[in-house]
Amino acid sequence: MVKKAGTKRKKAERAKTQLKNSQKTPLSKNKKQSFKLPKGLNELDTRVNAKSLVLPSQLQNEDTSGPSTSRNLPLKHYLIKLKHYSRSTRLDGLKGIKEILSNYPESIIENLSVLMYKVCPLLSDTEENVGKETSRLLLTIVTSVDSESLRPFYSILSAHLCCALSHIDQDVQMIGLRGLDEYIQAIPEFIQISYKQLLPGLLNQISVGKEGIRRLSNKVDCGKVTLLQWRTEVLERLHSLFQLILKEVELKSGNNTFRSFNSKTIAFNDNDPFICQHIDLMLMDESIPIDWLDDDGLNVVKKSSESFSFLEFFQTLMPLLFETWKEASLFSGKRKLNKSNEDHSTLHPSNGPVFTVVVDIIQVMISILRVEMDADVFMKFQKGCEKSVCAFLLKGYPYRFASTSMKNKIVDRSSISINLKFSCIYIDVVNVPMIEVISNILDYSLSICDTRERETDDIYNRLLKSLCNLIFQKNLFPACVEKLDNLLQKSLSSRPRDGQLILLMSSLSSLDSCRDSSITIKNWINNLPLLLVEASKNRDSIISVIHKLQKQGNSLLLKAFSSQMNIVLEMLKASQTTNKINETLQVLIIICYRLQTKYPALIDLMEKADDFTKSLHTNLDPSISVR
Structure with a gap:
């Protein structure tokens, strides 16, 4: 007969609590094995060793006033x-x-x-x-x-x-x-x-x-x-x-100027070749040690020997950037692009962020080295990466993105920005640029001058400044003067009120070499009288260049004001801005003094002028009484 499941379960439960007898006793045929339990084993010991039981929730002195969570935990x-x-x-x-x-x-x-x-x-x-x-x-x-x-x-x-x-x-x-x-x-x-x-x-x-x-x-x-x-x-x-x-x-x-926080006197030896026997050493900070003087008593500032070097880090990073550029031009994701061996100018739009960040890093590295290092150290950097720049970056210049489903406007904007940055990098890194490359840069800049977006204005104006420095000031490429002059003219036509462009033209106009080389700069000087009245931004730059040119006695500027003075005064009468009227009048008073000419309309405008402008007018031309 099969035993019931309930009987088996009850027997298993009893077996869990059954005490085992460690002593072996012989078994009789009619009696079960008996147990002899030790004393106290079948009793419950109610003694507690602790003197008192303490529950955290019942503590009387618990401090709950401090910061805690919703569960009251600190x-x-x-x-x-x-x-x-x-x-x-x-x-x-x-x-x-x-x-x-x-x-x-x-x-x-x-x-x-x-x-x-x-x-x-x-x-x-x-x-x-x-x-x-x-x-x-x-x-x-x-x-x-x-x-x-x-x-x-x-x-x-x-x-x-x-x-x-x-x-x-x-x-x-x-x-x-x-x-x-x-x-x-x-x-x-x-x-x-x-x-x-x-x-x-x-x-x-x-x-x-x-x-x-x-x-x-x-x-x-x-x-x-x-x-x-x-x-x-x-x-x-x-x-x-x-x-x-x-x-x-x-x-x-910018703050690397000696300030007289502390002044100490350093005595030279009697046999020192310098004329002065004492010199005041101005220290920028009290923590600067005075033991910068060498054994001969000369003030030699020794740079601390730091383990980190910008030059070494950049020299290590540059080859990695070039390898990244090369890999991005060959792959899109994990797929290799089907490009001919001679097609280096076509880039895939999906890798646009890679190309952009590579050129951005190189640009900011160059800027850091120019500020941080001296000319000799920067020359070492140029020599180290000049060949790589020519071999990897300018191999397919100008670059363009392959046509995809992306909007052409976005693609063109990215490619224009990358090409303009490449141009700046080439001029900064290559010690002696090649005329073929400079000519290509000018041609490309002319082609995108009218179609470029506002986002590229900064890098475009920076490139324009670098080109003017090479061609106008250093006179390295006379054959490219006409192209650069056309580029300046086209830039002014497309962005006549661009603040950075006005700053660039102001700096170029004050240099004889630029004025002599460029017809566009001469025309811009001729338009300065009208710009003085019309411009609302960068007026300080325009006023500054006018003052520089009039101090030099520039005949082109004086002739422009002489022929346009009446027009300028009529435009100024219609102006309602007090500061603008006073600033313009002060410039015109000085120009009239240079021209030795009196304008009745100028005297009428003096009624709107402030006291300083009136006194300036009286001092420069005492014969004219101010109403």
């Missing part, structure tokens, strides 16, 4: 969770901290030290969600604190950000890149101070090899992006860093 509770091995626990700790800081912003500055030292290490956490939440939390912290309070923690933030950027897991690297974007916008001072530690980490993300000899990395650990997309992500951050560095070095260069 900040300390969540800080402990950040080191837990469980991903969900670490994530819960980060969210709890963010909730407290959002509800109690004043607690950020009170706990800033412990927050930075506890949260920053999670930037390189291998769990993607933890890394993203850490980046968001750090952004909340750094944007809620002033720079002076945050400055002592730049080193710890820089160290862990470098760890994230150089992590073996590419997901962590991407989180580091996104965090870097946020810090560039939120705390640019941190980037300007820590760039020497951050730049090598960014370089390691796209290249492998030893220092000075590096090549592009050919693998991507995560399958979310292609090689070119990953390099573009990294290069865009590099460009943002370089822009902040350029602002920093320009600021230092």
